[in-house]
Amino acid sequence: xxxxxxxxxxxxxxxxxxxxxxxxxxxxxxxxxxxxxxxxxxxxxxxxxxxxxxxxxxxxxxxxxxxxxxxxxxxxxxxxxxxxxxxxxxxxxxxxxxxxxxxxxxxxxxxxxxxxxxxxxxxxxxxxxxxxxxxxxxxxxxxxxxxxxxxxxxxxxxxxxxxxxxxxxxxxxxxxxxxxxxxxxxxxxxxxxxxxxxxxxxxxxxxxxxxxxxxxxxxxxxxxxxxxxxxxxxxxxxxxxxxxxxxxxxxxxxxxxxxxxxxxxxxxxxxxxxxxxxxxxxxxxxxxxxxxxxxxxxxxxxxxxxxxxxxxxxxxxxxxxxxxxxxxxxxxxxxxxxxxxxxxxxxxxxxxxxxxxxxxxxxxxxxxxxxxxxxxxxxxxxxxxxxxxxxxxxxxxxxxxxxxxxxxxxxxxxxxxxxxxxxxxxxxxxxxxxxxxxxxxxxxxxxxxxxxxxxxxxxxxxxxxxxxxxxxxxxxxxxxxxxxxxxxxxxxxxxxxxxxxxxxxxxxxxxxxxxxxxxxxxxxxxxxxxxxxxxxxxxxxxxxxxxxxxxxxxxxxxxxxxxxxxxxxxxxxxxxxxxxxxxxxxxxxxxxxxxxxxxxxxxxxxxxxxxxxxxxxxxxxxxxxxxxxxxxxxxxxxxxxxxxxxxxxxxxxxxxxxxxxxxxxxxxxxxxxx
Amino acid sequence: xxxxxxxxxxxxxxxxxxxxxxxxxxxxxxxxxxxxxxxxxxxxxxxxxxxxxxxxxxxxxxxxxxxxxxxxxxxxxxxxxxxxxxxxxxxxxxxxxxxxxxxxxxxxxxxxxxxxxxxxxxxxxxxxxxxxxxxxxxxxxxxxxxxxxxxxxxxxxxxxxxxxxxxxxxxxxxxxxxxxxxxxxxxxxxxxxxxxxxxxxxxxxxxxxxxxxxxxxxxxxxxxxxxxxx
Numbered sequence: 001x002x003x004x005x006x007x008x009x010x011x012x013x014x015x016x017x018x019x020x021x022x023x024x025x026x027x028x029x030x031x032x033x034x035x036x037x038x039x040x041x042x043x044x045x046x047x048x049x050x051x052x053x054x055x056x057x058x059x060x061x062x063x064x065x066x067x068x069x070x071x072x073x074x075x076x077x078x079x080x081x082x083x084x085x086x087x088x089x090x091x092x093x094x095x096x097x098x099x100x101x102x103x104x105x106x107x108x109x110x111x112x113x114x115x116x117x118x119x120x121x122x123x124x125x126x127x128x129x130x131x132x133x134x135x136x137x138x139x140x141x142x143x144x145x146x147x148x149x150x151x152x153x154x155x156x157x158x159x160x161x162x163x164x165x166x167x168x169x170x171x172x173x174x175x176x177x178x179x180x181x182x183x184x185x186x187x188x189x190x191x192x193x194x195x196x197x198x199x200x201x202x203x204x205x206x207x208x209x210x211x212x213x214x215x216x217x218x219x220x221x222x223x224x225x226x227x228x229x230x231x232x233x234x235x236x237x238x239x240x241x242x243x244x245x246x247x248x249x250x251x252x253x254x255x256x257x258x259x260x261x262x263x264x265x266x267x268x269x270x271x272x273x274x275x276x277x278x279x280x281x282x283x284x285x286x287x288x289x290x291x292x293x294x295x296x297x298x299x300x301x302x303x304x305x306x307x308x309x310x311x312x313x314x315x316x317x318x319x320x321x322x323x324x325x326x327x328x329x330x331x332x333x334x335x336x337x338x339x340x341x342x343x344x345x346x347x348x349x350x351x352x353x354x355x356x357x358x359x360x361x362x363x364x365x366x367x368x369x370x371x372x373x374x375x376x377x378x379x380x381x382x383x384x385x386x387x388x389x390x391x392x393x394x395x396x397x398x399x400x401x402x403x404x405x406x407x408x409x410x411x412x413x414x415x416x417x418x419x420x421x422x423x424x425x426x427x428x429x430x431x432x433x434x435x436x437x438x439x440x441x442x443x444x445x446x447x448x449x450x451x452x453x454x455x456x457x458x459x460x461x462x463x464x465x466x467x468x469x470x471x472x473x474x475x476x477x478x479x480x481x482x483x484x485x486x487x488x489x490x491x492x493x494x495x496x497x498x499x500x501x502x503x504x505x506x507x508x509x510x511x512x513x514x515x516x517x518x519x520x521x522x523x524x525x526x527x528x529x530x531x532x533x534x535x536x537x538x539x540x541x542x543x544x545x546x547x548x549x550x551x552x553x554x555x556x557x558x559x560x561x562x563x564x565x566x567x568x569x570x571x572x573x574x575x576x577x578x579x580x581x582x583x584x585x586x587x588x589x590x591x592x593x594x595x596x597x598x599x600x601x602x603x604x605x606x607x608x609x610x611x612x613x614x615x616x617x618x619x620x621x622x623x624x625x626x627x628x629x630x631x632x633x634x635x636x637x638x639x640x641x642x643x644x645x646x647x648x649x650x651x652x653x654x655x656x657x658x659x660x661x662x663x664x665x666x667x668x669x670x671x672x673x674x
Numbered sequence: 675x676x677x678x679x680x681x682x683x684x685x686x687x688x689x690x691x692x693x694x695x696x697x698x699x700x701x702x703x704x705x706x707x708x709x710x711x712x713x714x715x716x717x718x719x720x721x722x723x724x725x726x727x728x729x730x731x732x733x734x735x736x737x738x739x740x741x742x743x744x745x746x747x748x749x750x751x752x753x754x755x756x757x758x759x760x761x762x763x764x765x766x767x768x769x770x771x772x773x774x775x776x777x778x779x780x781x782x783x784x785x786x787x788x789x790x791x792x793x794x795x796x797x798x799x800x801x802x803x804x805x806x807x808x809x810x811x812x813x814x815x816x817x818x819x820x821x822x823x824x825x826x827x828x829x830x831x832x833x834x835x836x837x838x839x840x841x842x843x844x845x846x847x848x849x850x851x852x853x854x855x856x857x858x859x860x861x862x863x864x865x866x867x868x869x870x871x872x873x874x875x876x877x878x879x880x881x882x883x884x885x886x887x888x889x890x891x892x893x894x895x896x897x898x899x900x901x902x903x904x
């Protein structure tokens with residue numbers, strides 16, 4: 001019964017394949033979309049690159065010989081206080097030491113004078129952070145008019161008019177620094193007043209000092225030329241000084257190039273409608289020249305990784321682009337929540353030189369979000385449908401199995417262990433399907449069977465009634481014959497007719513006794529009585545039909561009050577003893593024992609021929625007899641059948657078996673104690 | 675034997691004629707009927723002293739009972755012998771008219787039938803010519819057999835004729851065991867199953883217990899029979 005349910009469940013498990021296939025399909029679709037997107041992204045990078053190559057001038061301002069220093073974009077303005085706390089953590093410093101020493105210095109040590117320079121830009125300003133190592137710090141003396149009599153910083157740049165500007169930054173003490181436009185000899189202030197638009201501040205450090213500087217980007221012309229020199233004065237009244245500058249090597253008068261992001265390129269990029277990606281344009285040295293889009297990197301991230309040669313996918317394809325190769329890649333992983341696609345293309349000028357690269361990054365989540373949403377919806381719908389299907393199938397199989405089980409149980413209630421119809425009323429499944437029809441057909445079959453069974457049950461009584469009349473005719477006719485013809489009373493044929501009639505009577509009686517037993521047993525009530533007394537009385541009073549066999553009764557019980565029908569138990573004993581008498585060897589005992597331990601056990605045993613295994617189970621069936629046919633007595637094989645009926649009516653069990661000593665046979669009837 | 679009028683209702687011609695012949699030879703006036711309808715028509719006008727009837731007539735399973743019921747309405751003193759073993763059903767129909775109704779299951783011996791007939795006719799004559807009644811007493815029991823009257827502790831107990839005869843036999847045996855064989859004689863049947871006697875005894879006990887719940891004077895002697903022990 002359970003296996004049917006199991007099979008249905010196993011079948012239902014197959015449904016799980018549907019979402020798995022759907023998921024596979026989703027992965028394929030995702031890969032397809034990603035590939036398409038990557039191709040599109042690559043094309044975009046390539047078209048941007050070709051656009052850029054037309055504006056070579058915007059990118060190729062970076063000449064290595066000018067020792068360009070990089071100005072990184074910054075999203076926030078800095079408070080000018082000489083402190084670097086509000087600068088980004090990953091800001092890139094460039095070191096200036098012995099190589100940039102101006103003039104000949106004996107026994108130079110970086111501790112004497114060296115500095116690190118970092119710069120960032122906002123849309124309007126440039127910020128510089130100058131961290132100086134200086135063993136002796138000398139502030140400006142208020143008594144001296146000259147600007148170069150103390151530690152100071154010289155700033156030289158080309159203004160929008162193309163003229164060279166000289167600025168000197170000095171301070172009387174730590175804190176605010178003044179920026180004076182200075183003369184070409186770097187000695188005096190041109191106007192005597194500092195430039196208020198240049199903000200600077202100085203803070204002493206353990207190894208020297210650091211200067212934070214801000215000035216408007218519009219001080220510079222488009223060529224972005226500028227240099228810084230840190231001048232170390234150890235004694236205010238002496239003019240021997242040490243200088244470290246940013247100037248390109250070779251003592252040239254050339255200023256450095258400041259690499260700023262190009263507003264022109266950015267305005268070009270901004271025209272591209274790019275909702276979820278980001279575009280970078282870098283120069284041939286990998287420095288960021290422009291970016292657009294929503295995914296802002298923190299300042300310096302890109303160039304830092306480029307400079308430091310880290311091998312993230314993005315920087316790898318950037319390097320490849322700078323080597324002249326286009327490409328795309330993604331870091332799609334099934335597990336990763338955010339995955340990105342990068343495409344890169346080199347910017348090549350007319351001389352076929354790589355002057356820069358375009359990198360486009362897009363968030364795959366953003367690309368796929370719509371598809372993913374739809375796909376998720378489809379997936380979850382599928383899962384829901386499968387679950388519902390599974391539930392329906394499960395419920396259906398449960399109902400079906402339940403109906404079959406109900407059918408089975410009602411079928412077993414209809415027919416008893418002997419195969420007799422107890423009640424023909426089968427619980428009929430009223431549903432109009434095959435199972436319902438099966439129960440209805442079975443019901444009809446049972447009704448027909450019941451008709452036949454009741455016919456069979458009626459048959460002995462009908463037969464008896466029908467036989468009684470002719471028997472009575474013969475009886476009364478014989479009576480009249482004998483009375484009217486007294487001379488026939490000695491007639492041997494008449495005597496033979498009488499004997500025949502008696503046997504016919506016996507046969508009819510035996511039939512009816514067995515067949516009416518069920519009915520009688522069902523109507524009779526059980527009452528408590530003493531079984532020991534009953535058996536004792538029975539043994540005492542039974543008129544044995546055999547003189548050569550003794551009937552004995554043994555029990556340890558004084559009394560056994562038990563529910564039962566005394567007449568029927570006596571009848572049962574009678575049948576069992578009759579049976580034992582038929583087979584008992586001459587000169588032996590038939591022994592009845594009664595015990596009551598877990599169950600009441602009544603045993604009737606005789607010494608005599610053993611039973612063959614094949615007949616043991618059949619002996620309690622009607623019309624089965626193993627007696628020799630030559631016997632004069634009438635044996636219809638109903639004795640043990642009746643005994644069994646009575647035992648069953650007392651909720652007991654009965655069996656016949658060979659004795660353990662193999663000297664005879666015993667019948668054991670067991671009854672419940674309660 | 676005086677000319678008693680006996681009616682036989684039996685649909686089987688052979689049985690009917692055989693019975694009638696046997697009774698006529700004994701000087702009885704016998705009228706025979708093969709169905710209940712003709713019997714009822716004539717017998718209502720000319721009631722017999724004794725009606726001997728089969729129960730199943732012409733395929734009607736209750737014809738004999740219905741005939742008896744109808745005749746008893748007009749002739750309450752009618753005696754009836756049913757040729758049947760449907761004791762319970764007959765008792766239900768004739769109810770308290772005890773002693774007036776008897777049963778004789780087929781196949782029977784005509785000798786037994788004649789004995790039953792004699793018994794009934796004797797009863798009739800007793801009713802007609804009352805004489806000193808013979809009363810049987812044992813403890814709280816008093817039986818006036820001739821009048822089918824049984825008293826237990828002065829209360830009347832209603833018994834059928836067969837039951838009465840069995841009781842008389844048991845009581846008369848004065849404490850000795852009365853065997854099934856002996857008791858079966860009292861049913862006046864040619865063959866009696868042990869269970870039939872058992873059923874009769876149970877019914878007798880039941881009827882006594884209606885007037886005395888403690889009644890236990892008829893003792894079972896298993897494997898033998900019954901014993902009177904008041």
